[in-house]
Amino acid sequence: MKDKVVKYIKETVVELKKVTWPSKQELIGSTIVTIFVSLVLAIFIFLVDQGLSNLMALVLS
Template identity: 45%
Template sequence: MAVIANIGRGIKRSFTGTTGFIRNCMQELKKVRWPDRKEMTNYTLVVLSTIVVLAIFFFLVDMAIGQLVQWITE
């Protein structure tokens, strides 16, 4: 239980008001490695292709379940 209380105290000490919070945010953003244009294009293509594949999959599953329900209710 003392561990959880200490976590809360550590968070309060690290952010001394709004300016401390903004300062910490800026320090963390400087550590971020941003993707370049080629990587971003690749990531976008992966996401779009995944969406298309999943949309087709769920469409086919929906059609199969619809046919199954129609077959059962006849």
């Protein structure tokens, strides 16, 4: 069991060394885009929800 764990960790380290990690600028840029898109989507969902709520209130009254 111990041998399998050690082998797994060694293989994981080897694979992590093969990864091309993003630069700091790429990471910051991707983070900004992700936050912006999330905010736009949240605002859109909020507006649709408010519109449907108002429509349901109008229909049910």
